[in-house]
Amino acid sequence: MVNAEIQGRVYPPTAPYLVGREKVREFARAVLSASPIHLDPAAARDAGYSDVVAPPTFVVVVQESTLAQLLADEDAGVDFSRVVHGDQRFSYSRPIVAGDELTATLTIAAVKQLGGHSMVTASSDIVDAAGAHVVTAISTLVVRGEEAA
Amino acid sequence: MSAFESLETGAVVAERELTLTRDRLVRYAGASGDFNPIHYRDDVAADVGLPGVLAHGMLTMGVAGSVATDWLAETFGGAASVRDFQSRFTRPVPVGAEVGAVLAVTATVGAIDAEARTARIDLKVVFDGATVLGKAQLVAAFA
Numbered sequence: 001m002v003n004a005e006i007q008g009r010v011y012p013p014t015a016p017y018l019v020g021r022e023k024v025r026e027f028a029r030a031v032l033s034a035s036p037i038h039l040d041p042a043a044a045r046d047a048g049y050s051d052v053v054a055p056p057t058f059v060v061v062v063q064e065s066t067l068a069q070l071l072a073d074e075d076a077g078v079d080f081s082r083v084v085h086g087d088q089r090f091s092y093s094r095p096i097v098a099g100d101e102l103t104a105t106l107t108i109a110a111v112k113q114l115g116g117h118s119m120v121t122a123s124s125d126i127v128d129a130a131g132a133h134v135v136t137a138i139s140t141l142v143v144r145g146e147e148a149a
Numbered sequence: 150m151s152a153f154e155s156l157e158t159g160a161v162v163a164e165r166e167l168t169l170t171r172d173r174l175v176r177y178a179g180a181s182g183d184f185n186p187i188h189y190r191d192d193v194a195a196d197v198g199l200p201g202v203l204a205h206g207m208l209t210m211g212v213a214g215s216v217a218t219d220w221l222a223e224t225f226g227g228a229a230s231v232r233d234f235q236s237r238f239t240r241p242v243p244v245g246a247e248v249g250a251v252l253a254v255t256a257t258v259g260a261i262d263a264e265a266r267t268a269r270i271d272l273k274v275v276f277d278g279a280t281v282l283g284k285a286q287l288v289a290a291f292a
Contacts, residue, residue: 057210
């Protein structure tokens with residue numbers, strides 16, 4: 001059972017993540033995107049971006065370190081082997097491009113108990129080197145209860 | 150390049166059939182940093198009671214997103230950008246070692262907000278005759 005008292009908890013900002021051009025390309029290929037704006041810096045510049053643009057779900061690469069904070073928090077009681085991804089949402093202020101240096105801050109927006117399971121809503125606010133908002137990634141994690149498993 | 154004004158609610162704008170293979174899952178694990186072994190080890194998947202090695206939910210969401218964003222980039226260039234993208238993971242996608250998993254993705258214009266100059270693209274992903282994502286919606290903003 002997840003500790004309901006973690007609701008509202010805010011974790012320290014993660015170490016800055018530098019978005020690399022080759023990482024963006026690798027991710028774009030992995031999600032089967034063929035769009036030149038993800039792969040070719042010249043095409044990205046033609047479209048008005050400073051470098052290759054990350055696919056919208058690329059944020060998971062940055063968000064991953066915040067979820068690691070949650071899993072490492074013994075007080076939270078989240079057992080990774082029982083975690084199922086319930087839903088995901090990304091809300092952007094602007095696209096991520098190669099060269100961005102991103103920092104994520106995790107807030108536990110909600111913890112609900114439902115039929116033996118726990119539902120944890122984890123919200124990661126991601127800002128650039130200037131501190132301006134880039135994207136918020138919200139995950140609902142379903143932690144299956146012992147009996148219901 | 151087309152204009153925002155050319156969009157019509159209900160229009161199917163992109164369709165794609167694609168096959169996820171174990172090789173694809175391993176590549177996505179490396180690209181995303183999600184190394185949960187249920188996405189590449191049959192023994193671990195069986196131990197935790199799963200029907201087999203599963204595709205990452207975020208891989209399914211990611212490839213569906215690519216169908217929409219490839220269309221947006223090709224049709225509108227830099228004039229369109231993603232404002233919001235969400236999905237529920239409603240059904241697992243087992244990826245057989247030999248057969249993989251065939252997904253059919255359809256992108257439809259779900260709603261248009263002329264004042265805000267945004268369009269909602271609804272993504273339907275069908276595997277084995279059933280949809281696997283719920284409320285998979287991408288909102289694009291237009292210059």
